[in-house]
Amino acid sequence: MSVPAEIRRRYLMKLIEVWPRRTTSQHFRVWTERYQDRPFIIMPHRQMTYRQTWDRAWQLAKSLLAYGIRRREHVALLMSNDPDFVALWIALSLVGAVAVPLNTQLLESELAYILKQSDSRILIFHESVGHINHARTIASIWDKWEHTSQHSALEQVIIIPTQDDFADMAVPLTTWEAFVQSGKNIGDHIVQARWDQSHYPDEVAAIIYTSGTTGTPKGVMLTHDNFLRCAYSTCLSRAFEDGRRIFTPLPLYHVFALEEGVLALSFVGGTLIMQSQFHPAQALELMSQYQVNDALLVPSMLISLLNQKAVDQYDWSHLYSLMCAAAPAPVPIWQKSVDVFGLSELCTGYGGTEVTASTTHSEVTDSIEQVVSTVGRIKPGGVSGLWEYGGANVEYKVINPKTGQDLPPGSTGELTVRGNIVSRGYYRKPDETAQSFDKDGWFRSGDLGRIDEHGYIKFLGRSKDLFKVSGENVSPTEVEDVLTQHPAVKQAYVVGVPDPITGEIGAAFVELNSNRSATRKELRDWCQSELARFKIPRYIFFVQSNEWPLTGSGKIQKFQLREKARKLIEARIHG
Numbered sequence: 377m378s379v380p381a382e383i384r385r386r387y388l389m390k391l392i393e394v395w396p397r398r399t400t401s402q403h404f405r406v407w408t409e410r411y412q413d414r415p416f417i418i419m420p421h422r423q424m425t426y427r428q429t430w431d432r433a434w435q436l437a438k439s440l441l442a443y444g445i446r447r448r449e450h451v452a453l454l455m456s457n458d459p460d461f462v463a464l465w466i467a468l469s470l471v472g473a474v475a476v477p478l479n480t481q482l483l484e485s486e487l488a489y490i491l492k493q494s495d496s497r498i499l500i501f502h503e504s505v506g507h508i509n510h511a512r513t514i515a516s517i518w519d520k521w522e523h524t525s526q527h528s529a530l531e532q533v534i535i536i537p538t539q540d541d542f543a544d545m546a547v548p549l550t551t552w553e554a555f556v557q558s559g560k561n562i563g564d565h566i567v568q569a570r571w572d573q574s575h576y577p578d579e580v581a582a583i584i585y586t587s588g589t590t591g592t593p594k595g596v597m598l599t600h601d602n603f604l605r606c607a608y609s610t611c612l613s614r615a616f617e618d619g620r621r622i623f624t625p626l627p628l629y630h631v632f633a634l635e636e637g638v639l640a641l642s643f644v645g646g647t648l649i650m651q652s653q654f655h656p657a658q659a660l661e662l663m664s665q666y667q668v669n670d671a672l673l674v675p676s677m678l679i680s681l682l683n684q685k686a687v688d689q690y691d692w693s694h695l696y697s698l699m700c701a702a703a704p705a706p707v708p709i710w711q712k713s714v715d716v717f718g719l720s721e722l723c724t725g726y727g728g729t730e731v732t733a734s735t736t737h738s739e740v741t742d743s744i745e746q747v748v749s750t751v752g753r754i755k756p757g758g759v760s761g762l763w764e765y766g767g768a769n770v771e772y773k774v775i776n777p778k779t780g781q782d783l784p785p786g787s788t789g790e791l792t793v794r795g796n797i798v799s800r801g802y803y804r805k806p807d808e809t810a811q812s813f814d815k816d817g818w819f820r821s822g823d824l825g826r827i828d829e830h831g832y833i834k835f836l837g838r839s840k841d842l843f844k845v846s847g848e849n850v851s852p853t854e855v856e857d858v859l860t861q862h863p864a865v866k867q868a869y870v871v872g873v874p875d876p877i878t879g880e881i882g883a884a885f886v887e888l889n890s891n892r893s894a895t896r897k898e899l900r901d902w903c904q905s906e907l908a909r910f911k912i913p914r915y916i917f918f919v920q921s922n923e924w925p926l927t928g929s930g931k932i933q934k935f936q937l938r939e940k941a942r943k944l945i946e947a948r949i950h951g
Contacts, residue, residue: 377669377696377720381615381740388611388758391643395759397577399600401469404430404642411645414619417459417638418649418666420658424459426645432459433466437567438559440471443498443532447472447574450494450529450583453629454478454487454501454510455536456652461628462638464500468581469600470567472574475582476595477629480505481848481908486593488517490585493804494595495529500555502536506653511535518547577601583803584631586729587842587849595803596729598631605760605769606732606797607639613737613755614670614697614723620646623663624672625654632702632847635733636672656680660687667694674847675705676877682712692717699723701734702847703879710744726751726835730812730819732797735770736833750832762796770795773818774827777839790839791825794818841934843872843880845910850882852934855913858906859884864894866921870913871938873945882913883941887921917944 398406408430416426424432445451451473455461461477468475476494478487480502491499503511514533521528536552581603583595610616622641626633628650637648649666651659654677663671673681678700681687695717700710701724713719724747725734738752757768765771770793774783777790794817801809812820824836841852852870859868866887872880888894896916903912917940925936 377617379617381721384615384617385612385756385758387618388608388616388643392608392759395605397601398604399469399575399577399579400581400603400639401433401466401571402575403600403604404433404466407642407645414645415647416642417462418647418662419457419459419652420662422459424463426642429459429463429466432463433470434564434567435556435559436460436463436467437470437570438562439555439557440467440473440498440559441562441566441570442558443555445471445473445498447570448474448579450474450476450496452476452478452491452494452496452499452501452530454480454499455629456480456502456505457625457628457633457650458502458536458652460536465582465638470571470574472570472576472579474580477582477584477634479585479629479848479908480508480510480627481910483508483906483908484513484516485906486908487513488520490593490595491517491530492521492526492528493593494583494585495804497529498532498534499530500534500536500552515547522546577604580800584629584729587851587854592854594805594808596799597801597803598729598732598799602732602797602799603635603639605757606734607635608643608760609755609757609769609797610636610640610734610737611643612758614640614699614721615740616640616644616646617669618644620644620670621649621666621668622646622670622672623649623659623666623668625651625659625677626672626674626847630847631727631729631733633672636699654680656684657686660684660690663695664690664692669694670697670699671695673698673700674702675700675709675879676703676846678705678713679709679877682709682716687716695719697721697723697740699725699737701725703844705748706876707744707748710747714744722747724748724751726833728821730799730821731770731793731795732799735772735793735795735797746832749834750828751835752833753831765795768795769797772827772833774825775820777824786826786828788824788826788836791821791823791833791835792818793821841871843882845872845875845880845882846878848908848910850911852882855882855884855903855907855911858903859886859899861906862894862899862902864888864892865899869932869934869937871934871941873915873938873941875914881915882911883915883917883937883945884913885917885919885924885937885941887919887924915941915945917941 408426411426417424534555577600580597581600585593721740723738726736727734736752738747754768761767774789783789826834855870866889868886870884875881925933
C-alpha cells in the first residue's frame with residue numbers, strides 16, 4: 377500500500393464528520409445509495425452488489441412480515457457463509473427483529489439448548505453444512521420436544537435448499553423458495569411502515585452465543601450501535617482505503633468475520649470474498665482471481681495456505697495486509713507470510729463477543745515482533761468514540777482477579793473493559809450477567825494481561841479455564857459433563873494445551889469406575905454424539921484416584937494438569 381495510513385484515516389474521518397446513530401438497516405440504506413453497483417459479497421457460486429444486497433434484504437423483509445414476525449422477536453440463522461446471510465441480517469433490522477446466528481458445527485444437544493433458550497420463533501437453516509445434516513438433526517430435536525412435552529417458542533423451520541423429501545418429518549417445515557415467495561403480496565408501504573417503527577440504534581440487533589465456564593452457552597446481546605461503532609473503529613484502526621477487497625473463509629455467525637469484514641467494509645464500499653467452507657487451494661485461487669488486498673484468518677488457516685505447493689505460483693502484488701487473530705501465531709508463521717505474500721501491514725487483535733468483536737489492534741506499522749508479543753492497543757474511535765474513553769469506544773483496566781481491586785499501571789492481572797461497544801449482558805441469564813458485568817459497566821474478561829506504558833496490551837492467558845481451538849471457544853465444564861455421563865467414567869477434567877496448528881487443543885484426564893473399562897476411542901465416540909468436533913479432546917489420559925493434584929481443600933489444580941498434559945504429549949511426540 378503506497379498511501380500512508382494517516383492519509384487513509386483522514387479520508388475516513390471526512391467520510392463521516394459527526395457520528396450518525398443508526399440501525400443496521402439505516403446504515404446499509406445510506407451506503408447503498410453511495411456505492412450502488414460496486415460488488416459487495418463475492419462467493420464462488422454467487423455475487424451481489426450493494427444495490428442487489430439491499431433489494432434482496434427488502435424482499436426478505438416482506439417474507440418475514442408474511443410469516444408474522446413482530447418487532448423484537450428472534451429469528452435463528454443456522455447458515456454457512458452465503459450472500460443471503462447478509463441480506464437476512466439487514467432484513468431482520470428492517471422489521472425490527474433480532475438475529476440469532478448459530479454455529480453450524482454444533483450438534484443436536486447444543487442446538488436444542490440454544491434454540492429453546494434463545495426463544496427463537498423461526499429457524500432458517502442450510503440443509504447440510506460439511507459433514508453435518510442439519511435437517512435430520514432439527515427433526516430429531518423437534519421429535520424429542522414433542523415426546524417429552526417440552527415447550528419452545530420455535531414455530532416454523534425454513535430449509536435452504538431442499539433436495540430431499542422431508543414430507544415424513546413432523547417439523548413445521550417450509551422450503552426457502554416458498555418462504556421467499558410468501559412476501560410477494562406484501563406491499564412496499566407495509567415494509568416501510570414497520571421500518572419506520574424500528575429506528576432504535578440501542579435496541580438489540582443480535583444475540584450471539586458463546587461458550588462459558590458454566591458449561592452452557594450464553595447469548596450475548598449486542599445492539600445496532602455496538603456493531604456499527606465497532607466496525608467504524610476497525611476501519612480507522614486498520615486505515616481502510618476506499619474499495620478495499622478482503623478475503624475470508626471465517627464464518628459470519630462469529631463476530632470476527634461479521635464485524636472486521638462485512639460491516640467494516642460497508643463504510644468504504646469494499647468487497648468481501650468468502651468461502652462457505654475453507655479449502656486452501658480454492659482460497660488461493662479466489663485471492664488471486666479477485667486481487668484481494670487483505671485477508672482475515674486464524675492461524676490454522678494461514679498455516680494451511682502457506683503449506684500449499686502452489687502458493688508461490690501466484691502474483692501477490694495486490695495483497696499487502698493480513699489480520700490473523702483468535703489464537704496466537706508464532707514469529708516464523710508471520711515471517712513466512714511476509715516473505716510469501718509480500719505483506720507490509722500485519723494485524724492481530726484482542727476482543728470477544730461480549731465486546732462486539734475486536735477492541736485492540738496492532739498498529740499498521742508494527743513489526744512482526746510487536747505483533748507477536750502483544751495484542752495491540754485500543755482501537756481509535758474517531759467520531760464514533762467518546763471523550764470519557766479518550767476518544768475511543770472502550771477503556772481497559774487491570775484488576776486483581778480474586779479481590780476485584782484495581783491494580784497500578786504495568787501490573788499483571790485480569791483485563792476488564794467498559795465502553796459503548798460492550799454488551800449489556802447475557803440473554804435470560806441474570807446470574808451470569810451479574811458475575812461478568814458490574815454496575816459501572818465493566819466486563820470481566822477472565823483473561824490475564826498487562827498494559828505497558830505505551831498502551832500495548834500483553835495477553836498472558838486465561839484466568840478462567842476456557843480455551844480456544846482454531847478460534848472456537850471450548851468450555852472444559854461442558855466437555856467434562858459429557859465425559860462423566862459415560863457409565864465407565866468416575867470423574868474427568870479437561871484442560872487446554874498449546875498446539876502449533878490450532879492454537880490450543882483439549883486434553884482430558886479420566887478416572888474410570890472400578891471394575892469398568894473404556895478405551896480412548898470409546899470415549900471420543902461418546903463425545904462425538906454430544907459435542908461439536910472442535911470440542912472433542914484430542915488427548916485422553918487415564919489416571920488413578922491417588923494421582924489427581926489437589927489443593928488443601930480438595931480442589932483439582934488444573935494448572936498442574938496442564939503441565940502434566942504438556943509433558944505427556946511431548947513424550948509421545950519425541951518417544
